Amino acid sequence: MKQKLWKNKVIYQIFPRSFYDSDNDGNGDIRGIINKLNYLSDLGIDAIWLCPVYDTDFADAGYDVKNYKSIWKIFGDLNDFEELTRKAKLLNINIIMDIVLNHVSSKHPWFKKACLSSKNIEHNYFIWRDKLSKNEKANSIFGGSAWEYVKSVDKYYFHLFSKEQVDLNWEHPDTIKAMADIIDFWYKLGVRGFRLDAIKHISKVFPDGKNNDFSWGPTAVKQLQKFNEIAFKDKKDIFILGESSGISKAEAIKYGTGKQKISSNFYNFAWWSIGWGKETGRNGYDPSWDYKDFLLKMKSFQESKKIPPDLMTNFLSNHDTSRAISRWGDENIFHNESAKTLALLQFSLKGIPCIYYGEEIGMLNPKFLSKNEFKDVDALNAYKLLVGKRKIYSDSEMTKYLNINGRDNSRTPMSWSDDINAGFNDGHLPWIKNGFDYKTNNVKKQLKDKDSILNFYKKIIKIRNSNKYKKILVDGESKMQLLNNGAFKITRKYNDKKIIVIVNLQKIYVKFKNLDYGKKIISSWSDNKKSKNILRPYESIMFLE
Numbered sequence: 001m002k003q004k005l006w007k008n009k010v011i012y013q014i015f016p017r018s019f020y021d022s023d024n025d026g027n028g029d030i031r032g033i034i035n036k037l038n039y040l041s042d043l044g045i046d047a048i049w050l051c052p053v054y055d056t057d058f059a060d061a062g063y064d065v066k067n068y069k070s071i072w073k074i075f076g077d078l079n080d081f082e083e084l085t086r087k088a089k090l091l092n093i094n095i096i097m098d099i100v101l102n103h104v105s106s107k108h109p110w111f112k113k114a115c116l117s118s119k120n121i122e123h124n125y126f127i128w129r130d131k132l133s134k135n136e137k138a139n140s141i142f143g144g145s146a147w148e149y150v151k152s153v154d155k156y157y158f159h160l161f162s163k164e165q166v167d168l169n170w171e172h173p174d175t176i177k178a179m180a181d182i183i184d185f186w187y188k189l190g191v192r193g194f195r196l197d198a199i200k201h202i203s204k205v206f207p208d209g210k211n212n213d214f215s216w217g218p219t220a221v222k223q224l225q226k227f228n229e230i231a232f233k234d235k236k237d238i239f240i241l242g243e244s245s246g247i248s249k250a251e252a253i254k255y256g257t258g259k260q261k262i263s264s265n266f267y268n269f270a271w272w273s274i275g276w277g278k279e280t281g282r283n284g285y286d287p288s289w290d291y292k293d294f295l296l297k298m299k300s301f302q303e304s305k306k307i308p309p310d311l312m313t314n315f316l317s318n319h320d321t322s323r324a325i326s327r328w329g330d331e332n333i334f335h336n337e338s339a340k341t342l343a344l345l346q347f348s349l350k351g352i353p354c355i356y357y358g359e360e361i362g363m364l365n366p367k368f369l370s371k372n373e374f375k376d377v378d379a380l381n382a383y384k385l386l387v388g389k390r391k392i393y394s395d396s397e398m399t400k401y402l403n404i405n406g407r408d409n410s411r412t413p414m415s416w417s418d419d420i421n422a423g424f425n426d427g428h429l430p431w432i433k434n435g436f437d438y439k440t441n442n443v444k445k446q447l448k449d450k451d452s453i454l455n456f457y458k459k460i461i462k463i464r465n466s467n468k469y470k471k472i473l474v475d476g477e478s479k480m481q482l483l484n485n486g487a488f489k490i491t492r493k494y495n496d497k498k499i500i501v502i503v504n505l506q507k508i509y510v511k512f513k514n515l516d517y518g519k520k521i522i523s524s525w526s527d528n529k530k531s532k533n534i535l536r537p538y539e540s541i542m543f544l545e
C-alpha cells in the first residue's frame with residue numbers, strides 16, 4: 001500500500017506508562033501497546049507518538065534519559081520495541097520517537113563523568129559556573145533556581161527543567177554528533193518520525209541579573225540545522241515534529257519554512273494555556289477564561305497563506321496539560337456532546353490532528369485528593385514553591401488548581417473496561433491513581449454504542465480520509481469567524497468546494513436566522529433532530545456547502 005503523505009495522517013500520542021500493562025506490574029509497557037495495535041488501527045490513526053521509553057529514573061516522566069539507546073526495563077526491551085515497529089508497520093502505522101535534545105538525566109554516564117573531574121572531556125558537554133553572581137536570576141521552568149551545586153568539582157550546573165535534567169552544552173560539537181547518532185539508532189529500528197523535545201531552548205544566553213526564558217538563543221538555528229544535516233541527510237522518508245512550547249505564528253513560519261528552517265512541523269500551542277493561572281500557569285487557574293479564545297488564538301495560524309497544511313500539528317490535550325473535557329467541556333450531562341464538539345473543532349482545522357490517548361473516549365481528570373496522590377515533579381514543586389515559599393496558595397487551593405490544570409490529570413491509566421483498574425491490567429495497583437468514571441466510560445462500552453465518542457472519532461477520521469472530503473479538509477484554505485450569536489464558523493475551501501463547520505462551544509442555546517449551510521456531514525448531537533434556527537449546548541455541525 002502506498003504510504004500516505006504526513007499531511008494526510010492522524011497522529012495518536014501515547015503516554016506509555018499508562019496505556020496498557022501487559023505484565024500486571026502496575027505500569028504500562030511496550031508489549032501493552034503491541035496488544036492494542038488492532039484497536040488503534042481500527043480507530044483509524046496513522047502514527048503513534050510515544051512519550052519517552054528510554055532508561056530513566058522517571059524524575060520528569062521519562063524526559064530524564066539515562067541511556068538513549070535503551071528501553072526502560074519497566075517498559076520491556078529493544079526486542080519488544082522492534083516488534084512494535086514491525087507490527088505497527090504491517091498496519092500502516094508509523095512510530096514517532098520523542099528525542100530529548102536539550103538535557104540528559106543527572107544519572108547519564110556523561111554527567112557522572114563530568115562530575116568526577118572538570119578535566120574529563122564530558123565536563124564540557126554541560127554548562128557550568130564557578131560562582132553565581134549575587135543577582136543571578138535564572139529560574140527553572142519547574143520552579144526554583146536553575147543552578148545546582150556539585151561538590152566534587154566545586155561548580156554549579158545549569159538545569160532549565162528539574163535538577164535531574166542537566167542541560168547540554170550545544171556549543172560543544174560532540175553534543176550534535178551524539179544526538180544525530182541516536183536518530184540513526186532508532187531509524188535502523190524502523191522509526192520514521194522524530195519529535196524533537198524542547199528545541200527552542202538548546203542555545204542559551206545568560207544576561208547577568210535579568211530574567212530570561214532561554215528561548216531561541218542566538219546559535220539555535222545554526223546548531224539545529226547542523227544537527228538536521230547530520231541526522232537526517234540521507235533519510236528522506238521521515239517526519240520531524242518540533243516541540244517549541246507557546247510557538248507564535250511568526251516563529252512557526254520562520255523556523256518551519258525558508259532559510260531558517262529547523263523542523264518540518266511544529267506542535268500548535270495556541271490553546272494549551274486557556275484557563276491557566278495568569279501568574280502561575282498550569283499550576284494555577286483562571287476562572288475568567290473565555291471560550292472565544294479558541295477562535296482568537298487559532299485564527300491567525302489558520303488564515304495565514306504562509307502556513308501550509310503540514311506545518312502545524314493541532315491538539316486538544318497532551319501529557320503536559322490536563323484532560324480537554326474537564327478543562328473546557330462538560331463532565332456531566334453534556335459530556336458526550338462537548339467531547340464531540342471539541343473533536344469536531346480540532347478535525348475541522350488546517351493542520352495534522354493529534355489525538356491524546358483516552359481523548360477518543362472522552363476521559364476526564366481523575367480527582368486527586370491531596371498532595372500525596374500527585375506524581376509529577378512540576379506539581380510537587382508547585383506545592384513547595386507556591387504554597388511553601390511564596391505563599392500564593394493554601395495547600396487545599398493548590399490541590400484544587402492542580403486538579404484542574406496539572407499534568408498528572410492526563411497521565412492516568414487508560415479506561416479499557418469496567419473491570420478492575422479500568423482493564424488497564426489484571427489488578428496490580430497502578431503507578432498512579434485511576435480515573436473515577438471508568439465504570440461508565442470506557443473503551444469496551446463505547447465500542448458497542450454507535451453514538452459513543454469513540455465511534456464519533458472513527459467517523460471523523462473516516463471523513464478526513466475520504467476521497468470526497470480529504471482535499472478540502474487537508475489542503476483547503478481555512479477561515480475562522482466569530483458570529484454575532486457567539487458560535488464559530490469555520491470555512492474550509494478547496495477550488496470551488498466548501499466545508500462549513502458551525503461550532504457551539506458553550507453550554508447554552510444559540511439562535512440563528514437560518515442554520516441551513518448545506519448538506520449535513522456530521523454533528524456532535526446524535527439525534528437527527530432538525531432545527532433551522534437553534535443550536536443546542538455544545539451542538540456543532542459540519543456541512544458541505
Ligand code: GLC
Pocket residue numbers: 060063100161197198243245319320
Ligand atoms: C517538554 C515535554 C515535557 C518535559 C519537558 C522537559 O516540554 O513535553 O513533558 O517536561 O520538555 O523535557
